[in-house]
Amino acid sequence: MATNQPNLECRMYEAKYPEVDMAVMIQVKNIADMGAYVSLLEYNNIEGMILFSELSRRRIRSVSSLIKVGRQEPVMVLRVDKEKGYIDLSKRRVSEEDIQGCEERYNKSKLVHSIMRHVAETMLLDLEDLYIHVGWPLYRKYGHAFEAFKLIVTDPDSVLNALTREVKEVGPDGQEVTKVVPAMSEEVKDALIKNIRRRMTPQPLKIRADVEIKCFQLDGVLHIKEAMRKAEAAGNNDCPVKIKLVAPPLYVLTTHTLDKEQGISVLNDAIKACTEEIDRHKGKLVVKEAPRAVSEKDDKLLADQLKLNSAAEDADNDEGSEEEEDTGMGEIDLDNAAIGITE
Known part of the structure; x- marks a missing residue:
């Protein structure tokens, strides 16, 4: 998993693109003639666009009052073209319930991502590889890696010892065999536990x-x-x-x-x-x-x-x-x- 210059850029979730009708957290990058170009913060800052017609249900008198460069906020996914990489978004179609759910999920994901990135950086690991073998399996099993991290604070072995990866080795007979080994080394495991406890232990x-x-x-x-x-x-x-x-x-x-x-x-x-x-x-x-x-x-x-x-x-x-x-x-x-x- 280690490299001399580790890749520290990676999306937060296993899916490369969000689903249609899903609320996602964006940051506005610039405002053009047709709408606003934004970055999807949970998806490694891939680009999306909000047309002016999707900014508000009411008549727009001032674009600057509705959207500003640098602002972070939840929006709704309208269309995803995976081949061309186009993502159309809407601000006017996102409900208060969607906003609350998106903000809660994003805050949890941001904390998980910060911990994962710090471990990858200090241990010279590829961040995406760490997500593949640790982060995303925890998302699948616990619904969100944040929930798994909360358990790791008090009982790390019950969560982390179940994570494995497959490696291929050449046997004595020259044939390639597949072995199941722990998802990470003891050094990486200790670093992950230490960071999770430092960041997530409740403070009075x-x-x-x-x-x-x-x-x-x-x-x-x-x-x-x-x-x-x-x-x-x-x-x-x-x-x-x-x-x-x-x-x-x-x-x-x-x-x-x-x-x-x-x-x-x-x-x-x-x-x-x-x-x-x-x-x-x-x-x-x-x-x-x-x-x-x-x-x-x-x-x-x-x-x-x-x-x-x-x-x-x-x-x-x-x-x-x-x-x-x-x-x-x-x-x-x-x-x-x-x-x-x-x-």
Whole structure:
């Protein structure tokens, strides 16, 4: 399978051309007098054409508003001339359901292709040969290689050990014989598993909600603390809930989870439990930002904000210590003062 200069260009699927009435992902290359020339991204960028009459069901007033060079989008296959290599496409005939299905399939195929291409490049393999013996057999068996790759993350041998190839050898008697051998070497197999695990192992999402909690009653600080405990108790082993003070009266609730919807649901339950508890003591909880998945950038901004508030609090505490020495006012409960009751 190895060559000095491996071929790294290959279509994603076994079929060289798409089927008629199939939605495919394209990228617009240029716009001509009759229509737009596009590349079929899943089929090694073979060329297709969208006639202007197939851009929209409505009267076209501005072509540029309907199609732009460089844009990627799903379109419908109208005709395929395999001999001449002509592929006619339509934008106006693709439905919302077709678009959703095409985008989902393309995103999976693009990830599989990226992994396959990286393995071929690093192991000096012909990409099409790797697809012939590994990728396309997995497409046939699992419906999509993406589904097989998900299984490989936890149990690679059950998927990959079943893949074989036939090789011809000359026997002792001079006759050519066919032998069945593993589809790839152990080195290639290890490289494929490593890349799949690196790219496809699920990463926990951080879900966060921002709330304001106030309570002006006697022992209001204690009531807020109890409400926070109720919020944290709403979590579970899969989605533990943590609540932190940013600056009175602003708090953030967070959880980490592999399931975004579950994480959002758990935080909503936590907010509900916290609200019910603080309402009992005539306090108030206001949701400033509803539960949502946050990025590393959001995390860093929150961490920076917490550091600034901590530094400011330390400065206030230092000033308080000096005043205590001068006036003899006694000790202050700094923990409670940090959570505080907001005027």
